[in-house]
Amino acid sequence: MEILIAIAGLGIICLIAEIFNARKAIVPISIVGLIAVLVYTVGRCLKGGKEFISGLAMDGKGYFNMLVSDKYSLAFSSLFILLAIFLIALSPDFHKNHKPKLSDFVATKLFLLTGAIAMVAFGNLSMFFLGIEVLSISLYVLAASEPKNLKSNEAGMKYFLMGAFASGLILFGIALIYGATGSFDTAVIQTKALSPDLPKWFSIGFVLLSIGLLFKIAAVPFHFWAPDVYEGSPALTTATMSTLAKVAAIAAFFKLAYALNPVLSGRFITIINVVAIASMLIGNLVALKQTNVKRMLAFSGISHAGYMLLIFQLHGLTAAQSNLFFYAVAYSIAGIAAFAVVLSVCGNKGDEQIFNFNGLGKTNPVLALVLTCALLSMAGIPVFAGFFAKFNLFSQVLSKGMNSPSAQGIITALILVIAAVVSSIISVGYYFKLIIAMYSKEPNEDSQPLVVPFAYKAVAIVSFVLIIAIGLWPDLASSLIRRTVLVENMIKNKII
Amino acid sequence: MNVSLILVILLFGALATWYSGDKWASKVALAFSTVAFGVTAFLTYRFFTVDNPTVTLSFSKMWIANPRVVLFFKADGLSLAMALLTTALTPIIILTSFANLFPRKASFYGLILFMAFAMAGTFLSEDGFLYYIFWELSLIPIYFIALMWGGGDAEERKKAVVKFFIYTFAGSLFMLLAFIYIYQRTGSFLAFNLYNARLNETEEMLIFLAFFLAYAIKIPIIPFHTWQANVYQKAPAAGTMLLSGIMLKMALFSIIKWQLPIAPHFAEKYKYIFIALCVAGVIYGSILALKQTNLKKLLAYSSLAHVGLVAAGAYTMTLDGFRGAVLQMLAHGFVVVGLFFAAEIIERRFATQEIADMGGIRLKTPVFSSMFMILVLASVALPSTFNFVGEFELLYSLAQANIWMAVVGGLTIILGAFYMLRMFQQVMLGDGTRAFADVTVIEGVAFVLIIAVLLFFGVYPKPLVELVTPTLNELLTYIKQLR
């Protein structure tokens, strides 16, 4: 709760700072504040917190179980805060033409962050609903934040219409669940969900809720909004959507699914599998023909959503949480790195066509290297973080299959991993389109020399280092969400 | 001092080269690669002299807790032999590139060293996960080398290189699945544990095939070879040398080290199918080589034929087959680097790869033509060259398995002579008027080193045999025990 308050407070401080003409202080204050919060969160995360979602019962006693601070929510919260730091650091240079509105942008992002945290830390469905709505509404605002740009308008409009529609579904789902169990408290719902005389609405409600979240993570067939909105929105907003929002949605979805309904029906899992396969394949296939980098990354995001849905092949909740977290970390940090470069290259060009990247390897080798590594990481090539993420997922899916008693289990697992592998192979095709543009094409003749603001470069390099570091020491990321040897040692040596 | 030092030197060398700037890059790279070779050679020497060498010279340290991965670089005969190949060829390859006026030399040589690092890592890793990481890592530098410094039409090159990358990446992802699958059984990636995974028949089949896909694409075995000729032709000479000289040996090595011990039953049961496929590749590659008009493509197809034989030998799962495969890998590594270097020298002077545009070179270049001739002869496995040692043992192992396989595989000595001599005749002999400068000192040194290795081990292969035999025997024991 204190995390939420602190962040919301930061948002308000930003708004107030604008009133007192302290515009220059907004970004530093919020970044410093967020770093402080991050340190606090990570510290709590390492030190304790229950490991399992199943331990949801009345953790935050003081808050009537509105919010819980188990390892899962703390770990994801730290990831979100980190992403927000990056996103806010990118803001001032991105919005340099709209200086007066900077406080709005930053504050909106901070509120968005509170929404995201509420989405994973909820103990009560009302908190969850508020979180997802805060996140969504902030994103509508950000998507349409260039009122004179028709593309931005269109993106905002589309996102808003479909998002509101999905909100309706989520709300309807929540209502039905409430109707079936008589409570919004997840702990109560969980116990009730196991009782045999559960009304049928519960399942319908749960499915509707899931569909709403599938929409938020842009899984096929609820993905149509994503490419258009990603393309039309200002690039920084796209970065926010494709990293923070997407990761928050999948984390919330996973938590919701297992918090409400610890025994998911086979039918439901099958549906999720089909959706996952469709997302992976369709996302990657359609990405092949894209020439706009943001749009391409949107489709890539769809396929990554598909990968992350594989997490529902559950074999051990702890492992699944850790794998999901790892994937989210790898994916979103690579996304930040990629977008930092996209912003640097296309920030002043108005569009994000691939040919803008021509010859980047010569004109700006560092940025080219960062983007290459980010893309390779997304493609799942060792030794980058993305490889371990995919490895963990595949490993989980296979272990689920191998430990299932029926032959069908292993066949399902094989189908899933092979689909995943095939789509990984396809994905290389378009990731490399960008890499080829950077390294084997001559720079465009009319392009001006690239002036890269320090903030972009800093974000790019920090995220690049993180991609590599997490690849080299995968335990680093995992230790936030599960007790690893690393954490044990730190505790033993009284570092934390 | 243990084998991890080789990797450290290579990696550090790659970084140092990258930072040293274009002017010094080639020299720095040469220095580091030579030191790496020196260290490898010294370690090999120590391997013979110290007690319990594998324990003394290996390196192991916990890396990742989940999945359980150990940084385990093992010094056994096989891995040392392959590391020797890598570190010995790297300086030679760097030397061969000295005359190329590449842009961005620092990156180029840095990538070569990084590539050497990844390949040496592949050979030394005892942990399957680690092995896979190095395996994939080696793809990246070669991709960039081929893409950025290659020749020919840019679009064509991109197409070929991307095809190569996606193709090999596809194959290796299936290998990754296989590793993950076994890991679920064993909870460890260490080779020993993987060997003892106790898989049932279906599982073995799937895993064997997954490995096969990865290796068949990389080696390549027909019909997975279509990437090869184009990439060999379009990559810069150094890239082609790295690919053909070392990288494809990664896959051959892996057959012996990973595929067969992990899935011995399936391999034993269906080995003839795979031997036949490889042997078919020998004939197929040879006949195609006959029809090539491009020198580098011809060499590529000849390489296809040679490695087909190596793979066939490995699949016989006998000591002779294994040992022949390892020896032939080493021999082929050197000879193919030499041949591609010869092609590169011609291309430097004539600016063409088309055989039809060449001829009459021998008139002007006594030294170069002699060197080229020796390499051609080594490539057709003339006795007293290293290649003969390998090929003899391979064919013998095939004969033990099935005499007809040896007969068909042995056709390579006829067809090989056919296309190589035909090539030599058209490229070097005949009358010609165009000027052709004989080899420079640096070029000559590279040739002499290669030829010295080929002739020395052709006559005295004993040290290498003694190096690899115990390890291969050990692997065979595993295979036999398990089956």
Add this chain to the structure above:
Amino acid sequence: MENILQEIGIDNYIYLSTLLFCVGAFGVLFRRNAIVMFMSIEIMLNAVNLLLVAFSTYHQDAAGQIFVFFSMAVAAAEVAVGLAILVAVYRNVKGIDIDNLKNLKG
């Protein structure tokens, strides 16, 4: 209140609100005027609100009604943002037919 609920039965409330929800959904699907679409979404949300209130009474639990307040607040915020976007769109394309917005595709 309770009597009414008992008389009519919770099932019928569910049917009603489902029906309303579907009316809203079909409105969103088949109308191309953005304002009408907003209104349809409002119908969907209000259908849910009705359902929540009904359940709240059914369970004799105030949480449901409180949730309705949340939902109304959120809906208001949503509409505010939505209308703002609509205004911006109108300024650019001089119309509120969403079929005007087909520039982003492919």
Add this chain to the structure above:
Amino acid sequence: METNLALLLLFAPFAGFLINVFFGKKIGKNASGYLGTAAVAVSFVVTLFFFLQVSSTKKAISVELFEWLNLQNFTVGFNFLLDQLSLLWLMFVTGIGTLIHLYSISYMHDDENMHKFFAYLNLFVFFMLTLVMGSNLLIMFIGWEGVGLCSYLLIGFWYKNQDYNDAAKKAFIMNRIGDLGFLIGIFILAHIFHTLEYTNIRTAVENAWTIDRTWLTIAMLCLFIGACGKSAQIPLYTWLPDAMAGPTPVSALIHAATMVTAGIFMVTRLNFLFNLTPDVLEVMAIVGAITSLIAASIGLVQNDIKKVLAYSTVSQLGLMFLALGCGAYEIAVFHVITHAFFKACLFLGSGSVIHALHGEQDMRNMGGLRKVMKITFATFLISTLAISGLPPFSGFFSKDEILMTAFHHNTVLYVIGSLASIMTAFYMFRLLYLTFYKDFRGTEEQKHHLHESPGLITFPLIVLAILALVGGAISLPGASWLNEYLAPVIAKPAVHHHLGPTEYMLMGIAVVGALVGIGIAYAKYMNKGEVPPQDSEIKGVAGLLYNKYYVDEVYTAIIVKPIYAIGSFFKNVTEAAISGLVFGFGKAAVFLGKQGGAVQNGSVGFYLLIFVLGICAIVGSIFLIK
């Protein structure tokens, strides 16, 4: 001591090779020539020493250096064996080798790459020594392939001419076909005996091992294929006539006296194994006889002086294989030696002629050289008489013994062999008459320059002619030194028939046959003074013969062309298909991507419709489908 001497014997030519390769250009032409000659001469001297020693002690010398190959079942070392057989071979290899080196100093003097020539010749001698001295099959194989290499290098010595290069390539590849057979044979033998050392195999055989005869037969057949390749027997003989593209000394040394006899050497070496497989011997006899006949018949009409000699060589080698096939190894060896003398002499003689005529090889443009080139003519005549099988020249004894053995073995083979002998006498005298008698038919320019060759050329001719004259003495009927000498290495001596009436009759027939052949030649070319017609006018049977039965063409049509056709098929069809398939996956992916993109049509209404349909599908599949 013995080891060092043996190594000196072996490596002297190799040292010559190295010096000539690296410093040949610097030390000058004559120096490099004499150096090369000296290197071989050293070997000859050492050989002589060993020869005398072994002749007296009758004990083979074996030298073991170090292990070379180590296979699961057997190991192969660099081991050498100097026994009666190998020393005999070494004697004439190094002896004739020295003479031919000497000859080449003068013959090749005008060539700018003379040092290279000597380097190659030395290398050849080195490999030939390896072949002969090796104590196991694999060392023999090193030499076997090594001499093939040198043959390749020397045939293509004038590499500017692509026809010569073709010939060289052809020789190498045809040899390689045989080599594959050899290699397969080695594999099977290694499999059976677990060793490749001759002595060990012999011990194993003599200890009456139970040997799988089928496999042994296959192995010996394979080895015989190897011998066919190297010794130019049907069907692998066509390279040898083409090999005449090389300088004449090369033809004399490699393609007449030494390398081509390697097949006979190998068979004799393994006689104890061939004895166990009579079927293979039978095949060998038949192949030898047919080869000798066919080659002789082609030789009848050839006009290139060296081609005639080449076909004569093939024919004589056929006779040797006939002898081997009859189990008469000593006799084959005997013929090898005599043949080496007279054929080397003939080749060198022809070289002398060619030298005098500045490269002219067509006999139609020769004639009347008798008067100018007296020594050459005399030596040539002696050798021709020897090869024709007239007593008391060496060829008579060896050939007669072969025919005699063949007669006792199988009459048909005897008849074939005799026919070949008659033809030999005919075409050799045809050659003699056309070249040396009547008037000169070349250009005035050539006539002006006609001269006897210098001493360095004539000296070897004289020596060889003398040997061709008296060489028969080493194995006179009834009192054969050679048979006795070779007894330790031949497991089962040939049956020696007492000189009874049949034998004398056979001798008579042989002599008469030879005389008939000579007579016809005399009638045709001396009496009538015929000169062979121009190529275009050669028709009918003569045409068939002149075109060598069109064997080359047939080979091209049934082997080379199909291979190229398959290659084209692979290149244009299979490669394209596989590549197309791989690219097809990529194209399919892009195509699907485009379709997927088309669905993304930008209309919110449509998106929402799909959204709702998706909901319906999911809800329906969960709740409605049972």
